[in-house]
Amino acid sequence: MEDVYDLIVLGTGPAGMAAAIYAGRYDLKTLVIGKEVGGMTNLAGEIENYPGFIGSGIDLMKKFEEQAKMFGAKFLNVHIEKLGVSGCRGVGVSEAGASAKEFVVNYGGGKVCGKSVIAALGSEHRKLGIPGESEFLGKGVSYCATCDGNFFRGKTVAVVGGSDSAAKAAIYLASICKKVYVSYRQKKMRAEPINLDRIEGIKNIEIIYNTKPAEILGDKRVTGLRLVDSAGSQIKVVDGSTASDGSQSKIVDGSASPESGERLLKVDGVFVEIGSTPLTQIVEGLGVELEKGYIKVDKEGRTNVAGLFAAGDGTNNPFKQAITAAADGSLAAKAAYNFVKLGK
16 A cells, blocks of 8 residues: 655745645645756856845755755655556546546656645756757757856857846856857847846847847857847858958847848857746646646646646746745645645
């Protein structure tokens, strides 16, 4: 007979850890499963918009973990292989959405069972899908500036993207790199105003608007990035200098492109910051309803499958921040308590 938990939390980012903290306070027997505590929050070099905390993402998540353990949560650091609805105590497998009271989570080497599950699996970095990206992964292509930036100290790099994470990556890289280009497909970055103001004051950051990468070049390592404008025609950009025809590499307002003809950014590294894709594959087999690829939940984290809740970046909550993910986790934990202990 398998040991059955009141709640199994899938994921160890802010949503999952907050869920574990609140589940412990509700006296739910809780197991948290994930390969590494912190998730994508660990990639944040400096967090300054989480009330009461300023520091690295890793340090914030360590505090989450300490609190979750203080309230009795157990941790299993393994790769999640499958989630199903099963009879952990000898009952046959039930159909998706049925009234079975137990879920089973399979991982390498075993399985665990729970009366309820919170899916807080978060997301993964979105890929560019261009030639050279996979070939030079770890050889100049990176999805984490704070993780890999130090390898490019004193060198020239490019950041692709216009989000706040792209802005933060550029700001950090500018502090250690000789030159930082930012390529963005629109005419204005979507970063928070405070970070846009910071970029304006950093001389070794150059933003190239209305452009997108077409190819990452290199031999054994990255040596260049080929850009096209957002409409598809090629633009002239050569490591910040004036092109041979007199056109300038810097497009400051996006109102015009340089003359036609191919030019390259000469860079040693390319940092991709174009958003993320929700990790929903684990729950899709249970018939969970999705909305534009995200798990659809109500305001308390309930899905359309009884006993299955979701929280964080993988849900249809439009605001993707550590603080909102933590709030989602706390609400889902309360809903799980109501389901397990009160039958509602």
